[in-house]
Amino acid sequence: MTGELGQFALTLALALALVMAAAGLIGARANVVEARAVANGAALGFFVFVALAFGSLTYGFVTSDFSIVTVAQNSHTLKPLIYKITGVWGNHEGSMLLWVLVLAVYGAAIVVSRRGGDRLTSAALGVQGLLAFAFVLFILFTSNPFLRIDPPPFEGAGLNPLLQDPGLAVHPPMLYIGYVGLSATFAYAAAALITGEADAGWARAARPFLLAAWIALTAGITLGSWWAYYDLGWGGFWFWDPVENAALMPWLVATALLHSALATERTGAFKVWTLLLSIAAFSLSLIGTFLVRSGVLSSVHAFANDPERGRFILIMIGLAIGGALSLFAWRAPKLTGGSEFSDVSRETALVLNNFLLSAAAAIVFYGTLYPLFQDAIFGTKVSVGGPFFAFFFAPIFVVLLILMPFGPRLSWQRGDLKAALRTLAPGLGAALVAGVLVLALTTPRSLSIAGAFALGVWVIGASVIDAVKRRRARTLNAAAFASILAHAGLGVTLFGVAGDTAWKSEAIDVLAPGQNLQVSDYTLRFDGVELVQGPNYQAARASIVAIRGGHVVGTLSPEKRAYPAEGQEVSDTAIRTTGFSDLYVALGDDRGGGKWVVRAYVNPLAPFIWFGGAIMALGGIASLWGRLRLRGARTAVAEAVPAE
Amino acid sequence: MRRALVLALLLFAGAVFADTGPERLSDPAQEARALALQKEFRCLVCQGESLDESNATLAADLRRLIRARIAAGDTNDQIERYLVSRYGEYILMKPPLEPSTYALWFGPLLVLLIGAGVAGTVIVRSRPKPGA
Numbered sequence: 041m042t043g044e045l046g047q048f049a050l051t052l053a054l055a056l057a058l059v060m061a062a063a064g065l066i067g068a069r070a071n072v073v074e075a076r077a078v079a080n081g082a083a084l085g086f087f088v089f090v091a092l093a094f095g096s097l098t099y100g101f102v103t104s105d106f107s108i109v110t111v112a113q114n115s116h117t118l119k120p121l122i123y124k125i126t127g128v129w130g131n132h133e134g135s136m137l138l139w140v141l142v143l144a145v146y147g148a149a150i151v152v153s154r155r156g157g158d159r160l161t162s163a164a165l166g167v168q169g170l171l172a173f174a175f176v177l178f179i180l181f182t183s184n185p186f187l188r189i190d191p192p193p194f195e196g197a198g199l200n201p202l203l204q205d206p207g208l209a210v211h212p213p214m215l216y217i218g219y220v221g222l223s224a225t226f227a228y229a230a231a232a233l234i235t236g237e238a239d240a241g242w243a244r245a246a247r248p249f250l251l252a253a254w255i256a257l258t259a260g261i262t263l264g265s266w267w268a269y270y271d272l273g274w275g276g277f278w279f280w281d282p283v284e285n286a287a288l289m290p291w292l293v294a295t296a297l298l299h300s301a302l303a304t305e306r307t308g309a310f311k312v313w314t315l316l317l318s319i320a321a322f323s324l325s326l327i328g329t330f331l332v333r334s335g336v337l338s339s340v341h342a343f344a345n346d347p348e349r350g351r352f353i354l355i356m357i358g359l360a361i362g363g364a365l366s367l368f369a370w371r372a373p374k375l376t377g378g379s380e381f382s383d384v385s386r387e388t389a390l391v392l393n394n395f396l397l398s399a400a401a402a403i404v405f406y407g408t409l410y411p412l413f414q415d416a417i418f419g420t421k422v423s424v425g426g427p428f429f430a431f432f433f434a435p436i437f438v439v440l441l442i443l444m445p446f447g448p449r450l451s452w453q454r455g456d457l458k459a460a461l462r463t464l465a466p467g468l469g470a471a472l473v474a475g476v477l478v479l480a481l482t483t484p485r486s487l488s489i490a491g492a493f494a495l496g497v498w499v500i501g502a503s504v505i506d507a508v509k510r511r512r513a514r515t516l517n518a519a520a521f522a523s524i525l526a527h528a529g530l531g532v533t534l535f536g537v538a539g540d541t542a543w544k545s546e547a548i549d550v551l552a553p554g555q556n557l558q559v560s561d562y563t564l565r566f567d568g569v570e571l572v573q574g575p576n577y578q579a580a581r582a583s584i585v586a587i588r589g590g591h592v593v594g595t596l597s598p599e600k601r602a603y604p605a606e607g608q609e610v611s612d613t614a615i616r617t618t619g620f621s622d623l624y625v626a627l628g629d630d631r632g633g634g635k636w637v638v639r640a641y642v643n644p645l646a647p648f649i650w651f652g653g654a655i656m657a658l659g660g661i662a663s664l665w666g667r668l669r670l671r672g673a674r675t676a677v678a679e680a681v682p683a684e
Numbered sequence: 685m686r687r688a689l690v691l692a693l694l695l696f697a698g699a700v701f702a703d704t705g706p707e708r709l710s711d712p713a714q715e716a717r718a719l720a721l722q723k724e725f726r727c728l729v730c731q732g733e734s735l736d737e738s739n740a741t742l743a744a745d746l747r748r749l750i751r752a753r754i755a756a757g758d759t760n761d762q763i764e765r766y767l768v769s770r771y772g773e774y775i776l777m778k779p780p781l782e783p784s785t786y787a788l789w790f791g792p793l794l795v796l797l798i799g800a801g802v803a804g805t806v807i808v809r810s811r812p813k814p815g816a
Contacts, residue, residue, distance in 0.1 A: 273739055274737040276737045284732070380810055380812040383811065395800065395802070395803035402792075406792060410787075420772075420784065422774065422788070423775075423777060425777045426734070426777060428788070549707065
């Protein structure tokens with residue numbers, strides 16, 4: 041019953057999307073206020089019916105209704121409730137429905153936040169309606185989550201055990217909030233091109249959505265990296281997997297966009313470029329969806345490889361990107377008037393920021409898709425992985441991080457480089473001291489590691505100086521505080537990456553009970569393995585006592601879990617963290633006679649990688665909060681005036 | 685289909701190597717070499733992970749194979765040539781610089797050059813006009 045309800049709701053949503061698109065676009069072109077009201081209503085209705093469809097599917101998962109194919113293929117009665125719920129988006133059909141639900145939330149948020157009425161919002165809703173229509177059509181035709189089977193199987197096939205993890209419960213929704221949030225920016229950019237209102241207004245209207253998307257992308261990527269770290273059992277945190285790259289590209293472009301839009305909002309500078317970046321950011325999100333969903337570049341994330349779907353998505357992307365770029369090519373040349381700024385100015389800093397971030401995104405794009413070209417042209421397979429990306433990313437980010445602290449210290453239009461240098465001198469001094477100390481005191485002696493730490497201190501030090509100066513000058517508002525946090529967070533992440541790369545120790549051995557494994561300054565005593573019964577798995581749980589300096593510091597219990605329903609084994613690592621360093625233990629294969637392969641790592645500063653990501657996301661939240669408060673105050677003023 | 689066959693062959697080849705090499709070498713210098721070496725080859729059945737990072741059985745077999753070769757006295761070059769001859773250049777984490785990969789390695793440089801040119805032009809063109 042709920043399956044049919046979901047199907048019905050989704051079909052109605054498809055019709056509403058069409059109404060939203062038509063009414064929104066008509067309301068933008070002519071001066072038809074009534075059409076705008078219709079678009080608003082359709083957007084809200086679309087949200088209600090998509091939510092109903094999503095709720096129906098969730099109900100099917102929670103009640104283990106195996107007459108629904110999606111539920112039968114991806115759930116199991118013994119699965120804990122939380123993984124029944126997260127299983128809704130742990131499969132292709134459900135995850136596309138989540139995608140559309142997030143789109144619907146943004147559509148409704150545009151209506152609520154703008155209170156409808158103006159041409160720009162109407163056009164933006166029209167564009168959102170087109171996207172909504174295309175995606176619901178895609179779901180209904182190629183990925184219907186509500187299909188039935190008769191007779192229903194007695195038991196479900198279960199969910200990939202790797203996905204049965206709290207980190208994975210929130211990682212996909214986060215990324216979707218990010219990917220799809222860029223649709224709002226895209227819609228506003230297209231609306232600006234359609235209406236010709238391409239000055240500061242659209243950038244200001246789009247900014248809260250851009251910020252929400254950026255926060256979610258930052259948090260989603262951080263969570264994904266953390267999950268890879270503790271779940272894959274090798275202590276790696278970034279693999280340059282095509283799907284990771286698919287999330288990184290929109291993040292890089294969205295970061296560039298956050299910066300260029302600052303100038304557009306303020307002086308109308310770079311307005312053409314900001315429009316183009318808005319289109320690019322969402323296009324990369326769509327391409328990311330395509331890469332993940334089509335299996336063109338198959339990866340652990342591709343739980344559904346189906347060429348039919350790939351073709352459909354490719355056509356949709358072609359239309360969306362092609363349409364937006366045509367609109368851009370048609371309208372953008374008519375936009376006139378740039379701003380003037382001297383060689384040393386905030387604007388110049390933003391140009392450099394955008395150059396470096398966009399180039400980084402372009403290189404990720406190129407490297408990720410290159411194997412396809414090589415395969416097509418030379419017929420040979422090539423692996424473009426970590427070493428390739430690191431080779432280009434290292435110099436780009438070194439330059440970016442050296443320049444970054446200057447940006448916030450330079451004035452618009454005409455900055456004073458000497459004054460900025462004087463202000464930041466203590467940060468430079470601290471960076472040099474840090475670099476020399478790392479070079480002198482740590483092994484292996486490495487200039488690049490010393491440089492990385494100096495760079496981290498420079499970035500964080502400059503943020504602290506900036507915060508102190510602004511506080512004294514009473515200019516430390518939410519926006520300034522946000523940028524300080526986000527910039528410092530990048531420095532913290534750099535510490536983590538550098539420390540983990542330079543000083544990681546690892547050890548692996550086959551151990552019998554009572555035997556020791558030495559890793560860094562820890563002695564690990566293997567006390568054997570016991571069998572444990574989980575809710576839907578059996579686990580071999582090792583007991584490993586960590587000893588440091590003659591004292592027992594704790595017991596770690598890494599597990600190797602076998603999921604009979606899914607027929608898969610996964611390792612569950614044990615991590616003991618001090619906040620500065622992780623002791624990381626994973627259980628490998630059973631070698632018989634009570635002997636097991638045990639792997640251990642000490643990852644100095646690894647937690648900083650994710651602390652930094654969290655700080656960056658907090659910076660985004662501070663900025664969003666400041667914006668919403670400002671808007672609230674403006675609305676209050678606007679409403680107070682007529683009362684007088 | 686062909687891909688599936690190749691995959692099956694790879695897995696089978698892995699099965700042949702199984703238990704032919706030690707998990708770790710007792711000589712710390714040799715073990716360090718093995719640890720460094722296993723970062724340079726990719727896991728053939730995963731995405732983006734090196735042998736060092738992979739949980740796959742084939743990766744574990746190749747890790748032992750590398751150790752067996754080191755113990756037998758092979759140089760790093762010999763091991764690399766052996767793995768490439770068996771699995772193709774696909775197994776190298778870092779693609780070599782050769783005519784077929786010029787586009788890969790020089791493409792990003794072109795991106796950077798064009799980007800720098802555009803950024804420079806924007807900065808110069810935006811200079812305040814004298815007298816304005």
